[in-house]
Every structure is written in C-alpha cells, then in structure tokens.
Amino acid sequence: MIIYFATNNKHKLKEINEIKPKNFEIKGMFEILKSFDVNEDGKTFLENSIKKAIETAKILRAPVIADDSGLEIEILNGFPGIYSARFMENKSYKEKMKHILKKMENVPFEKRLARFVCAATYYNPKNNILFSVEGEIKGKISYSILGKSGFGYDPIFIPEGETLTFGQLGQDIKNRISHRKRAFQKLFSILLNIPKLEIIS
Numbered sequence: 001m002i003i004y005f006a007t008n009n010k011h012k013l014k015e016i017n018e019i020k021p022k023n024f025e026i027k028g029m030f031e032i033l034k035s036f037d038v039n040e041d042g043k044t045f046l047e048n049s050i051k052k053a054i055e056t057a058k059i060l061r062a063p064v065i066a067d068d069s070g071l072e073i074e075i076l077n078g079f080p081g082i083y084s085a086r087f088m089e090n091k092s093y094k095e096k097m098k099h100i101l102k103k104m105e106n107v108p109f110e111k112r113l114a115r116f117v118c119a120a121t122y123y124n125p126k127n128n129i130l131f132s133v134e135g136e137i138k139g140k141i142s143y144s145i146l147g148k149s150g151f152g153y154d155p156i157f158i159p160e161g162e163t164l165t166f167g168q169l170g171q172d173i174k175n176r177i178s179h180r181k182r183a184f185q186k187l188f189s190i191l192l193n194i195p196k197l198e199i200i201s
Contacts, residue, residue: 003122004029006056006066008037011151012180016065018171019181021188026065029056045069045082045119046132053123053130061125065187069118069180071153073141075111076103084153097145097156104141112141116157118183122191131190135182150174 002025005013013028020026029036038055042048045068053066070084080087080100088096104112116139121132139159147155147167155167159177166174175181 001025002027002062004032004056004060004062004064006038006052006064009151012067015171015175015178015180016184019175019184021192024188024191029060029064032060040068040082040086042068042082045117046121046134048082049119049121050123050130050132053121054125057123057125063122063124063126065120065122065184067118067120067180067183069116069183071157072115072117073100073104074113075107076100093152094145097153100141100153101144101156109140109143114139114141114157116153116179118179120180120183120187122187129194131187133183133186133190135179135184135186137177137179137182 001023005016005026006029007013008030010028013026016026036056036059038052040048040051042051048068049066052068053064056066057064068082070081072078072081088099116137118135119132120135121130123130137159139157142156142158142165145155146165149168149170150166154174155165158165162169
C-alpha cells in the first residue's frame with residue numbers, strides 16, 4: 001500500500017520508512033512534486049500537520065500522511081516551537097543550536113527542560129477520511145552540541161532517562177523512543193485497523 005509523505009525533508013522520510021509497518025510503502029511528495037511547499041501558518045503543530053496533509057493530498061489525489069514537529073524549551077516559553085525549522089531562516093541547524101545554547105548559557109541543568117513534539121495526520125481526499133495523533137518525548141538541553149547522528153536539534157537534546165543526546169545515541173535508539181516514532185506508531189496502528197478498501201478508495 002503506497003502512501004505519500006508530505007515532506008521535502010529526506011531525513012524525515014528515512015525515519016518514517018525505518019519505523020513503518022512492512023505492509024506500507026511510504027514515498028516522499030518530492031518524488032512527484034518537485035517544487036511544492038505548503039505555507040505553514042498554523043498556530044500549532046496539529047494545525048500545520050493537517051494543512052500539509054490536506055493540501056498535498058488534494059494535489060496528488062492520493063492518500064497522504066504529514067507531520068509537523070519541533071522542539072519546545074520550557075525556560076524559553078516554548079521557543080522555538082512551531083518555528084523550529086523556520087527561525088533564523090537560511091541558517092544551518094548548527095548556527096540555530098549555537099543561538100539557543102547562547103540564550104541558555106547560564107541556565108542550570110535541572111532547569112533546561114524541553115520536549116520534542118510531533119503531530120501526525122492522515123488524509124485521503126477520495127473519501128475524506130482524516131485523523132491526527134500526537135507524540136512527544138521529554139528531556140533536557142545539553143550545554144554543547146554533541147554527536148553527529150540524526151538531524152535538526154538532535155545534538156542538543158538529551159531524552160529523559162538517557163545521559164547522551166540523540167546525536168550521540170544513534171538512529172536505532174532514536175527510532176525506538178522519539179516523538180516521531182510515538183506519533184506515527186499511533187497513526188499506523190489506526191490505519192492497520194481500518195479496512196484496506198476504506199484507506200485507498
């Protein structure tokens with residue numbers, strides 16, 4: 001069963017294909033739509049996820065999954081939040097992480113609380129089936145950029161119960177515990193319990 005993923009982020013597509021059930025084939029929308037992008041102007045991860053799924057599905061005329069995810073840092077009032085990918089536009093994630101660490105340089109470790117959030121949505125334009133789920137993982141922000149695994153803010157996020165960042169833990173461990181895994185595990189579980197005909201037609 002082929003479902004398109006509304007993302008231009010090849011790292012996200014790789015993660016989803018590593019955690020999906022075997023009977024799903026997930027393809028990136030960029031394999032068909034070369035320059036399509038959705039204006040993520042929602043006020044929440046959920047709103048952006050739904051918008052991406054609906055707008056992409058209407059163009060592809062096929063079932064689509066989408067997500068919106070990001071990092072929320074408690075002492076920074078949830079920053080960068082829904083702007084995780086867009087603040088300091090055209091700057092690298094390394095530069096973004098340095099900016100965040102600079103803002104937090106005097107914050108003690110016990111107050112460096114943060115969480116990764118993922119809102120995932122499925123939408124089929126043929127029968128108007130739509131549902132969304134959310135996943136999160138709590139943790140803390142490290143004092144420096146550590147590790148080269150993963151992408152985005154992984155090298156500064158230490159998940160709860162661990163002493164290393166996602167960047168140090170490696171992709172296999174991240175795929176077992178991440179916010180994206182938790183959200184899409186729920187989403188795929190729902191899809192597996194919907195009759196196949198309803199999903200694709």
